Amino acid sequence: MRIAFPFAAIVGQDQMKLALSIAAVDPSIGGVLVFGDRGTGKSTAVRALAAVLPQMAGADCPYHCDPARPDEACEICRSRQKGKRAQKAVALPVPVVDLPLGATEDRIVGSLDLERALSAGEKRFEPGLLAKAHRGFLYIDEINLLEDHLVDLLLDVAASGENVVEREGLSLRHPARFVLIGSGNPEEGELRPQLLDRFGLSVEVKTPTDLKTRITVVKRRDAFERDPAGFTATYAAENAAVRDAILAARNRLGGVAVPDETLEKAAQLSIRLGTDGLRGELTLMRAARALAALQGDGAVLWPHLASLAPLALSHRLRRDPLDEAGSATRVERAVGELEAA
Template sequence: MTVTAEASPTVPTLPRRRAVFPFTAIVGQEEMKLALLLNVIDPKVGGVMIMGDRGTGKSTTIRALADLLPEMDVVADDPFDSDPSNPELMSDDVRDRLSRGETLPIAKKKVTMVDLPLGATEDRVCGTIDIEKALSEGVKAFEPGLLAKANRGILYVDEVNLLDDHLVDVLLDSAASGWNTVEREGISIRHPANFVLVGSGNPEEGELRPQLLDRFGMHAEIRTVKDPTLRVKIVEERSAFDRDPQGYLERHQAEQQELQERLVKAQELLSSVEVEYDLRVQISQVCAELDVDGLRGDIVTNRAARALAAFEGRDNVTVDDIQRVVTLCLRHRLRKDPLETIDSGYKVQKVFADVFGVEPPDEDA
């Protein structure tokens, strides 16, 4: 009797990871894209608050940005993805190991984007300490939270205006200091929490309090596209991606690679970018005339202008750089009353034009 083997069914080759819509293929929303790129170049800009209509591509753009970023070196056995070459981005444990002369195992890892759910508890966000294990075994048993997972990555909070104010405070404190500290029953543990904080929301559902809004480095407003031709293009691009994700990604691979290399070069150039003294004085004059509380507005505008100059391959900030970022950095700092609406940008640009002696904006535009 002749036995014939059945032909085994062909198993499709699966992509290594789920396809994400490419950042370079996103049509419009230039204000949001610029703010996100500048925060990637210099995370100390302080994050982005994106407010806009439903269905305008906020989440898609942020996921696309995380996917665009190059892989980074991490300490392989460290739960906080410590940077093996920068002590400022190391956990205390890794720093101790390095001081003892230990050789750190290094691995490559994609930049992480962490979605923070609205119902998250403080323990889930900050992490928890196992008190029983700490007391019985004498070790600091720490269960890392979302802040630990987001270290050296992006922490995205959708509908941040609906998040509990206390949690928003925790996120902003960690984003500003770069560290998260958990204390319980006399036991204290801290770990690095350097991340780009991105919040989004719909103005119809309420604004953040001015005190919290001021803590975000930049504020981007996005609107539903009205031009029918542009709307058709957006729909066509999305449909093409949904039909053949891998083929669509291959067509945009060269643009993605070019932008990725540009971001890496900008990060390397950033430390050598200078802002002339006269320009710094004029930036502070704009903040003073707009009656911006505190000095965050001055600091963020300087940082964002330097990041933009680095992105464009220059080591000197120009007036045009400042003009392109000043609205993003200041308009959300003008609200004194929670019932006020955020300035569209006209007021900021008008004062900027007066101080810097450039053409004032068209109020109708």
């Protein structure tokens, strides 16, 4: 098995690491989009996340259903429940699944197991990438180059939390709830607005300009490639600390209060920026609550909102031809104006 670069060893991309950690604490935030220069560690950070995620309890089925949520079970688990068979829960790593650009629709949604059909004459479903990503993360590199019909497919599944397969004589559905992680280079094309709106947080990454940071990145990457196992062992304790922090934040999340004053500030900020709909401020509130849980705070306050506003709102702004400032700059400016008001 290929060793991933340690999450704790990544330097110079704090916003990206924070966004991924927040999505790990509260998956309902809606995913993370990472856009920026090539070679800035986008794919590295996503794959490194898999090594620090706490394990989950899953049923012994192809979709690793949550035994604690029988209402969301697949058909296999439902049949076991009807037969009053005990569900066997096992500790599983949280799936982080790559969706390559060249993947076919069959590979993504699943298809008929042809080998079984030809050898035994049985119609059996071969689960696809959506099934493997259930309760985990689905990662798409160069997401802005994804074909339109696959974008439509992902939008349907993301909205319903269920994959419906009607093909080759098969008719079935299975749960498919996942955190969508996308990365890409904006110079290679823009993301469709419908898909862009599905991401809870958006991070813009840039090539570090600080000399010390660049040297540190090169030295760590070189050390990792020369001795992956030894380098990873060096950061084992720090990676474990990140895992413990995520787990502790999940346990605290339900107890973090969101005062009306904080909700009012989030709404005022969205109104000031002219964002469409209410998804922006809802995501901002959820992300700020996850940040408060990560920091061990008992309530969401203005500093939590202010620090995450560019991540939660910048990709939801309408283009303003009279304002040459970038979307993140516009959000930061609105935050400053609201602070001063």
